[in-house]
Amino acid sequence: MQSQPEIRGVATELLASKGLRLISCNSVQTLWAGYGHICQIKACSNNTGVSQSLMFKYVSPPSSKSNKNVRSLDEGHIRKIFSYQVEQYFYTYLAPQMPNKIAVASCLASVNTTAKGANTIGMVMNDLRDSFPVAGEKRAELNETQVHAALKWLAGFHGFWWSRADEVRRAARVRPPLEHFKQHKSTELGPQAGIWLKGGYTYLATRRKEYDGLKMDEDSEWSSAFCEPGGSGETSVAELAAGFLCSSAVREYQTLIHGDVKSENLFTTIKGDAVAFFDFQYVGLGLGVCDLAKLFTCSVPLRMLVDDDEAIPTASTLEMQQGEETLLRKYHDQLQRTSGKRYGWSLFLTHWETALVDWLRFQASWGFWGNTEWLEARVRSILDDAQWLAWIKSAYEASERDWRN
Numbered sequence: 149m150q151s152q153p154e155i156r157g158v159a160t161e162l163l164a165s166k167g168l169r170l171i172s173c174n175s176v177q178t179l180w181a182g183y184g185h186i187c188q189i190k191a192c193s194n195n196t197g198v199s200q201s202l203m204f205k206y207v208s209p210p211s212s213k214s215n216k217n218v219r220s221l222d223e224g225h226i227r228k229i230f231s232y233q234v235e236q237y238f239y240t241y242l243a244p245q246m247p248n249k250i251a252v253a254s255c256l257a258s259v260n261t262t263a264k265g266a267n268t269i270g271m272v273m274n275d276l277r278d279s280f281p282v283a284g285e286k287r288a289e290l291n292e293t294q295v296h297a298a299l300k301w302l303a304g305f306h307g308f309w310w311s312r313a314d315e316v317r318r319a320a321r322v323r324p325p326l327e328h329f330k331q332h333k334s335t336e337l338g339p340q341a342g343i344w345l346k347g348g349y350t351y352l353a354t355r356r357k358e359y360d361g362l363k364m365d366e367d368s369e370w371s372s373a374f375c376e377p378g379g380s381g382e383t384s385v386a387e388l389a390a391g392f393l394c395s396s397a398v399r400e401y402q403t404l405i406h407g408d409v410k411s412e413n414l415f416t417t418i419k420g421d422a423v424a425f426f427d428f429q430y431v432g433l434g435l436g437v438c439d440l441a442k443l444f445t446c447s448v449p450l451r452m453l454v455d456d457d458e459a460i461p462t463a464s465t466l467e468m469q470q471g472e473e474t475l476l477r478k479y480h481d482q483l484q485r486t487s488g489k490r491y492g493w494s495l496f497l498t499h500w501e502t503a504l505v506d507w508l509r510f511q512a513s514w515g516f517w518g519n520t521e522w523l524e525a526r527v528r529s530i531l532d533d534a535q536w537l538a539w540i541k542s543a544y545e546a547s548e549r550d551w552r553n
């Protein structure tokens with residue numbers, strides 16, 4: 149556990165590099181497994197004497213060296229340690245390039261160092277609540293205005309980075325946690341860490357244990373639906389969808405995705421007509437629809453997705469309804485406008501459906517929350533669709549051939 153003097157020491161040094169002096173530093177929240185703190189800081193300018201309120205995200209996880217036996221292959225621990233370094237890279241190198249209308253915190257100063265095997269990450273950021281005072285709450289729905297604002301932010305973010313996809317690709321250097329760790333035998337990514345080669349924290353390559361659990365789960369309808377080999381050699385639907393989403397077939401459409409889009413990772417204006425996202429620990433290369441799959445399931449009110457938001461019958465199927473389509477069209481239009489690129493609507497929809505399948509695979513293996521009945525019914529209808537199945541198989545096989553050649 150980090151001590152107050154230790155946290156204040158790092159904050160003081162970072163502020164000094166910007167001509168600021170620390171007045172106070174109070175922890176407002178501890179981070180996952182006690183790996184760090186979010187602190188509210190008061191600082192004063194050495195030149196003008198004007199004081200300001202800032203946020204300080206400070207992370208100092210137990211080093212893998214001191215915990216070698218227990219921790220060295222703990223996927224969750226390694227994922228977290230990498231994630232803070234990814235976030236520091238994002239705020240330091242990528243966020244400053246973004247236009248003001250895609251609101252993110254600006255990072256005044258940051259550090260990512262290792263001394264005696266212990267990694268320290270610190271980020272001094274402006275307090276987003278100055279302009280976005282309303283917090284999206286934990287596992288809560290957004291209201292309609294906030295949903296539109298969140299979609300607009302996402303289309304702007306995805307569109308901006310889609311037009312700079314080469315730069316995103318150069319920065320996307322951090323491979324799945326265990327793979328990276330096994331090769332480098334270290335949880336330090338170094339100052340040039342980069343962002344995740346695949347954004348998000350739910351993709352199949354990092355969730356094999358959960359997937360094996362689902363395979364054995366005789367009570368879940370998704371066990372056979374996702375995990376049984378599906379006519380294409382030994383490849384299950386879950387593997388087809390996950391494989392497709394990171395294959396060369398989607399390269400042209402890949403952008404930077406946030407990776408953890410939910411109400412508790414955003415603030416909004418009082419009116420709810422603009423949002424700012426934070427928590428960029430899982431930012432990386434991916435399809436924008438993967439961010440949308442989580443948002444629609446976890447933070448969009450059901451009545452915005454379906455015509456009749458009475459309970460969706462168990463085991464039913466559900467085609468895309470007007471509400472879902474309206475939201476997707478709005479996002480799709482703005483994505484194309486911001487990026488200046490074209491994304492055919494029907495291709496976009498097949499990518500969307502594949503993202504829903506992949507997201508449900510994670511929830512079915514990890515635990516459900518949000519619009520579960522909607523998600524399950526939508527995925528039943530996608531898996532019932534012979535055209536979708538034929539398409540995903542051939543797309544997957546084509547990308548496998550590509551990869552072998």
Ligand SMILES: Nc1ncnc2c1ncn2[C@@H]1O[C@H](COP(=O)(O)OP(=O)(O)O)[C@@H](O)[C@H]1O
Binds near residue numbers: 178179412
């Ligand atoms: N720039 C910021 N301005 C204001 N509050 C922030 C800022 N960054 C983080 N926070 C607060 O700190 C909390 C935790 O930060 P977050 O980056 O989401 O870490 P984690 O989800 O790992 O706990 C957020 O829910 C938010 O309340």
Ligand SMILES: [Mg+2]
Binds near residue numbers: 412427
């Ligand atoms: Mg968070």
